[in-house]
Amino acid sequence: MSSDPILEIKGLNKSFGPVHVLHDVDFTVRAGEVTALVGDNGAGKSTLVKCIAGIYGHDSGTVTFQGNEVHIRGPKDAAQLGIEVVYQDLALADNLDIVQNMFLGRERGSRWMLDEAAMEKAARETLASLSVRTVKSVRTPVASLSGGQRQTVAIAKAVLWNSKVVLLDEPTAALGVAQTRQVLDLVRRLAEQGLGVVLISHNMADVFEVADRIATLYLGRMVAQVPTKEVTNTQVVELITAGRSGELGLARPDTVTI
Amino acid sequence: MTTLDGLPTAERRSLGARLLSANTFWIALVLLALIVVFSAIAPESFLTFFNFQQLFIETAVLLVIAVGMTFVIITGGIDLSVGSVLIFAGMISAKTMEWMSPGQDASNAGWGVITAGLVVAIAGGSLWGLINGLLVARANIPPLIVTLGTLGAALGVASLLNDGTNVRTVPLELRDSLGFGTLEGNIPNLVVVAVVITVIFGLVLHTTRFGRYTFAIGSNPEAARRAGIGVTRHLTNVYLLTGFLAGIAGFMSLAYFQSTTISGHTTDNLNAIAGVVMGGTSLFGGIGTILGTVIGVFIPAVLQKGFNIIGVQPYWQMIAVGAVLVAAVWFDQQRRRSQNKR
Numbered sequence: 001m002s003s004d005p006i007l008e009i010k011g012l013n014k015s016f017g018p019v020h021v022l023h024d025v026d027f028t029v030r031a032g033e034v035t036a037l038v039g040d041n042g043a044g045k046s047t048l049v050k051c052i053a054g055i056y057g058h059d060s061g062t063v064t065f066q067g068n069e070v071h072i073r074g075p076k077d078a079a080q081l082g083i084e085v086v087y088q089d090l091a092l093a094d095n096l097d098i099v100q101n102m103f104l105g106r107e108r109g110s111r112w113m114l115d116e117a118a119m120e121k122a123a124r125e126t127l128a129s130l131s132v133r134t135v136k137s138v139r140t141p142v143a144s145l146s147g148g149q150r151q152t153v154a155i156a157k158a159v160l161w162n163s164k165v166v167l168l169d170e171p172t173a174a175l176g177v178a179q180t181r182q183v184l185d186l187v188r189r190l191a192e193q194g195l196g197v198v199l200i201s202h203n204m205a206d207v208f209e210v211a212d213r214i215a216t217l218y219l220g221r222m223v224a225q226v227p228t229k230e231v232t233n234t235q236v237v238e239l240i241t242a243g244r245s246g247e248l249g250l251a252r253p254d255t256v257t258i
Numbered sequence: 259m260t261t262l263d264g265l266p267t268a269e270r271r272s273l274g275a276r277l278l279s280a281n282t283f284w285i286a287l288v289l290l291a292l293i294v295v296f297s298a299i300a301p302e303s304f305l306t307f308f309n310f311q312q313l314f315i316e317t318a319v320l321l322v323i324a325v326g327m328t329f330v331i332i333t334g335g336i337d338l339s340v341g342s343v344l345i346f347a348g349m350i351s352a353k354t355m356e357w358m359s360p361g362q363d364a365s366n367a368g369w370g371v372i373t374a375g376l377v378v379a380i381a382g383g384s385l386w387g388l389i390n391g392l393l394v395a396r397a398n399i400p401p402l403i404v405t406l407g408t409l410g411a412a413l414g415v416a417s418l419l420n421d422g423t424n425v426r427t428v429p430l431e432l433r434d435s436l437g438f439g440t441l442e443g444n445i446p447n448l449v450v451v452a453v454v455i456t457v458i459f460g461l462v463l464h465t466t467r468f469g470r471y472t473f474a475i476g477s478n479p480e481a482a483r484r485a486g487i488g489v490t491r492h493l494t495n496v497y498l499l500t501g502f503l504a505g506i507a508g509f510m511s512l513a514y515f516q517s518t519t520i521s522g523h524t525t526d527n528l529n530a531i532a533g534v535v536m537g538g539t540s541l542f543g544g545i546g547t548i549l550g551t552v553i554g555v556f557i558p559a560v561l562q563k564g565f566n567i568i569g570v571q572p573y574w575q576m577i578a579v580g581a582v583l584v585a586a587v588w589f590d591q592q593r594r595r596s597q598n599k600r
Contacts, residue, residue: 076486091484093477095544096470104474105485112466 005064006031006196007052007083007165012061014044014051021047025061025222027215029165029196034187036207036228037200039217040240045200046088048217049167053085054078066164081165084158088169092154094143098135099123101142102157126160127152130189134182148179155186165196172206184210204233218243223250281538281589282550288582289553289560296564303567311446317559318452319344319514321552322507324530325459326500328551331534332463333496334476334543335394335401340504341526342412343386347508349416349518351379352425359427367429375432379509380502386412387501391494401497409527417520428516437513448514455506459499460548472496476543529558532579536586542594557582 007029014022022044029035039045050056052063054072063070065081072078078085092101099116102123109115123138132152135145142150151171158166168187172180187210191197201207207214208228215225216239223243224231231248238245297305323340330337355364355375364371386408393404439447463469471492474482483489511519537554539546561575 075484079486087484091478091481093474093481093544095477095540096473100470100473101481104470104482105487107467107470111468114465114467114470 004031004067005029006066008064009052010062010064012048012051012063013059014047014056015059021220022051022058023220025217025220026225027222028225029198030213031164031196032191032194033212034191034197034199034210035225036211036214037198037217038202038204038207038214038236038240042219043217043240044220045217046169049085049169049198049200052078052083052165052167054083079161082161082163083165083167084161084163085167086151086154086158086169086171088171088173092142092150095141097141098127098138098145098153101153102126102160104157106161122160123156126156129193130156130159130186132156132186146179147175148182151175151179151183152186155183155190159190159193159195163195165198166190167198167200169200170202171199172201172203180206204236207236208233216240216249218250221250224248281586281593282547282553284589285536285538285550285557285586286553289557292557292560292564296560296568300564300567304564307444309563309567311444311449313556313559313563314449314452315446315514317555318446318448319507319511320526320529320533320559321452321555322455322503322510323526324533324551324555325456325548326503327530327534328537328539328546328548329459329463329472329496330401330500331531331539331541332472332476332543332546333493334479335493335497336405336531336541337390337401337497337500338405338527339386339390339408339412340500340507340530341523342409342416343383343501343504344508344511344523344526345518345520346386346412346416347379347383347505348512349419349425349508349520350382351375351509352428352512352518353419354378355429356425356427362427364427364429368431372429372432375429375512376509379512380505383505383508384498384502387498387504388494390501391497394497395490395493413520413524416518420518422520424518424520426517428512432513433516435513436510437516448510451506451510455503456548456552459503463546463548468492468495473544476545478544530555532558532583535590536583538586538590540590540594541587542590545590554586 005028009025009027012022012025025048027048037045037048047056051058054074054077057073063072070081093104096104099120103119107114108118120138127135127138134149134152142153145153155168155171171183175183184206187197187199199211211228213225213227214231214236216223216236218239224239226248235245235248239249243250303309323344327337327340355367355371356362358371358374359367390404390408393399394401436447436451441447441450463472471482471487474487475489475492479489533555534551535541535554536557537547537550539550558575558579561578562572565572565575
């Protein structure tokens with residue numbers, strides 16, 4: 001199950017004014033795997049994701065994508081590389097339908113005459129390839145979809161773009177049991193299609209169910225990035241809350257300052 | 259791979275269901291009902307070619323403004339300044355044509371001067387649109403306030419240009435061609451221009467990337483930004499477009515009235531907004547059609563003509579339009595609520 005890293009981050013630092021949010025963070029995403037990114041509130045998960053997505057710049061550190069060092073200066077750079085982020089607060093336009101949302105910003109056809117038929121076909125194929133069957137029509141406005149369906153559309157949008165790395169920020173946070181099920185299945189299928197998937201989650205059950213590796217942030221430091229099989233639920237919780245669990249984690253978490 | 263059976267296309271959704279859920283359909287019915295009622299009451303005077311010709315001519319200028327207003331309202335904004343910008347565009351155009359004519363009398367000006375007048379009218383309208391756009395999109399001032407400001411400012415500048423009086427020498431050539439001229443003797447040129455503009459910008463709204471982004475921004479600006487759309491730039495362009503169309507409307511008005519009509523367009527902004535909103539465009543943004551706007555603009559016009567013909571006091575038209583407007587917005591809100599419940 002192990003493959004070459006598709007995205008590798010080394011020694012990343014990020015400060016907001018005097019607040020040092022990320023300290024020398026190393027983080028690896030492998031193609032065909034789900035890497036869970038866990039950590040307590042304020043540990044720097046979202047900041048790390050936004051640095052990768054190009055929304056924030058970083059102060060120091062290197063980003064290697066498919067073996068080449070890259071400089072991501074904005075969301076467009078990230079998108080061009082094939083890095084997509086599915087945000088917690090769904091970035092969908094309610095009044096637009098599923099097809100329009102999936103292609104928003106990258107419409108097909110000429111500038112003056114959008115190719116609706118081609119877009120509709122591609123959207124349907126993408127949803128079908130992800131075994132999404134809960135959506136009745138791809139011309140349904142997103143406003144009338146359920147939370148799980150909306151999340152599905154947001155994730156399918158990322159797939160449509162032949163993305164190589166998909167970062168999911170708490171995709172199941174607002175969902176019920178059945179809908180969480182759907183989304184987790186979808187996350188798994190993304191990895192099976194060969195994408196590098198990063199799943200940010202607070203829910204340990206979700207993490208242990210779908211993740212191949214678990215990366216834990218503690219006060220802005222990456223304390224451990226280990227295969228899921230090699231850790232227990234308790235160990236991960238300890239890593240999240242104390243930065244250390246047995247042999248794993250920081251040598252002396254007490255000395256850590258923010 | 260699974261079959262695609264689980265995902266029916268839009269076409270398979272029943273046409274009836276879609277019609278019933280569309281505001282445009284209901285408001286079209288209202289318009290149709292009005293025409294039927296007036297035709298039944300006064301068939302010999304309402305249902306005449308001349309009557310409808312007049313109806314179209316009187317609505318042409320407002321329609322052009324309302325088309326621009328549709329774009330702005332779909333982005334979730336508003337433009338109160340269109341009426342003043344129209345007057346400004348007409349004024350600066352008329353003044354330019356006078357300046358270019360011997361003895362400051364543009365009555366006998368030729369096509370060169372008229373073309374210059376058109377260019378100046380469009381440039382003048384666009385300039386105010388650009389000012390609105392920059393203040394709304396870049397300075398992040400609420401559009402209601404920005405355009406309330408330019409509503410006064412544009413009218414003020416227009417009045418200053420001719421010391422508060424109307425320019426009265428408008429090229430006769432312009433009056434005879436655009437103002438009163440007809441195509442094939444039947445279709446007024448003014449109406450032709452309005453129809454062409456409506457069709458062009460209807461296509462722009464519904465088939466182009468520009469239109470799609472307009473809906474996206476009105477629906478969720480943050481989503482649009484994350485999708486890589488230049489929201490600031492696009493919003494600026496939408497207000498610029500509204501100004502541009504107000505400029506053309508100003509020139510049309512000048513051709514038709516042969517005057518700059520300083521006091522004649524002060525409620526155009528509200529009439530345009532009313533027409534757009536009655537046509538099913540949502541004041542909350544993200545929803546709207548040009549077809550709806552066309553229908554919405556004609557409802558007050560048909561009411562006025564109809565009441566006039568059947569001898570009802572014209573003031574009833576104001577009451578009726580007000581009622582339809584409020585009903586249209588109420589309809590829109592109900593629909594949003596039922597959508598959010600799901």
